[in-house]
Amino acid sequence: MAYVAPESQTKIRPLNAWVPGWAPGLALAVSVGLLALAAAQLPLLQRWQLSALTVAIVLGMLIGNLAGARLPAGIAPGIGLAQRQLLRAGVVLYGLRLSFQDVAAVGVHGLLIDLIVVVSTLGLGTWVGRRWFGLDRDTALLTAAGSAICGAAAVLAVERVIRPEPSKVAIAVASVVLFGTLNIFLYPQLYPHLGLDPAAFGLYAGATVHEVAQVVAVGSAISPETADAAVVVKLTRVLMLVPVLLVLGWREARNGGQRAMVVPWFAIGFLGVVALNSMVTVPAAMRSALLTLDTLLLATAMAALGIETRVSKLRALGPRPLLLAAALFGWLSIGGYVLVRWLA
Numbered sequence: 001m002a003y004v005a006p007e008s009q010t011k012i013r014p015l016n017a018w019v020p021g022w023a024p025g026l027a028l029a030v031s032v033g034l035l036a037l038a039a040a041q042l043p044l045l046q047r048w049q050l051s052a053l054t055v056a057i058v059l060g061m062l063i064g065n066l067a068g069a070r071l072p073a074g075i076a077p078g079i080g081l082a083q084r085q086l087l088r089a090g091v092v093l094y095g096l097r098l099s100f101q102d103v104a105a106v107g108v109h110g111l112l113i114d115l116i117v118v119v120s121t122l123g124l125g126t127w128v129g130r131r132w133f134g135l136d137r138d139t140a141l142l143t144a145a146g147s148a149i150c151g152a153a154a155v156l157a158v159e160r161v162i163r164p165e166p167s168k169v170a171i172a173v174a175s176v177v178l179f180g181t182l183n184i185f186l187y188p189q190l191y192p193h194l195g196l197d198p199a200a201f202g203l204y205a206g207a208t209v210h211e212v213a214q215v216v217a218v219g220s221a222i223s224p225e226t227a228d229a230a231v232v233v234k235l236t237r238v239l240m241l242v243p244v245l246l247v248l249g250w251r252e253a254r255n256g257g258q259r260a261m262v263v264p265w266f267a268i269g270f271l272g273v274v275a276l277n278s279m280v281t282v283p284a285a286m287r288s289a290l291l292t293l294d295t296l297l298l299a300t301a302m303a304a305l306g307i308e309t310r311v312s313k314l315r316a317l318g319p320r321p322l323l324l325a326a327a328l329f330g331w332l333s334i335g336g337y338v339l340v341r342w343l344a
Helices: 023-039 043-047 052-070 073-097 100-131 137-150 152-162 166-193 198-208 212-220 224-239 241-255 265-279 284-307 311-317 320-343
Strands: none
Touching: 023 052, 023 073, 023 284, 052 152, 052 166, 052 284, 073 152, 073 224, 073 265, 073 284, 100 137, 100 198, 100 224, 100 265, 100 320, 137 152, 137 166, 137 224, 137 241, 137 320, 152 166, 152 241, 152 265, 152 284, 166 198, 166 212, 166 284, 166 311, 166 320, 198 212, 198 224, 198 320, 212 224, 224 241, 241 265
């Protein structure tokens, strides 16, 4: 009598049974992130200092809004993975851009100016956003964090702690990118009229301009000395993301009635990478590859956020987030200048 194999052993599993549920959505987000990295190298976008993160969220929003309901529901797990795990990994690797030696080089006055700028912009942005412009807490806080610390990267990091709607993240990113880009054109025109030497102007730019790439553009338009000073001050500002995230985690735990503090472990990881970068010299080729990977991780997270953001939700928020970003832009430009003249 011939042997007949059980049906469960002879049936061929369909291809989609072998593919993890998160694969389609993650593949879409990574593809958009890669496209954003390539587009950010175009001369026109480089001239405007539009980073891959900005390009990624715009491309993601185009896909999400033009495709709309035609996007398969199966992409949701992968999009969520990109917004969570890949974003955290990107924030951790961001620490490669900074060392404690850089922080020491800023000096006491530079550290004090950075601290005042970050704390005052966060406090002012949250208070003005809610009291004057009637914004919800999440939108006001995200816009304030992006203006105070490091633009889109700070918005993404805070998003992981407070977990707002994607549309609120998108409008915060758009607001800080808009006014940060305006700095690229405004600051070099202001330089001859401010009475600051190149190093002091670098301190001013690093303490008040939103994105790292924008700081590089502003400093390079003046002199190499200005660019060097501006970047070091700016990266020291970035380091202040860690205590901000820890305080936000504590507040989320208290407001949510939890006993344990919500610890954003990726912030601790970021600090650990900064410490490692301070003690170990990473080979140039490896460092370049890791920074490119970091940009891809963050761009992928931005793409995923963009895909879930609908223009109708942005319209519902109205012009108020832009008005808040404009107010913070004025505070940083004027208040930061007064601080530099007073302390430096």
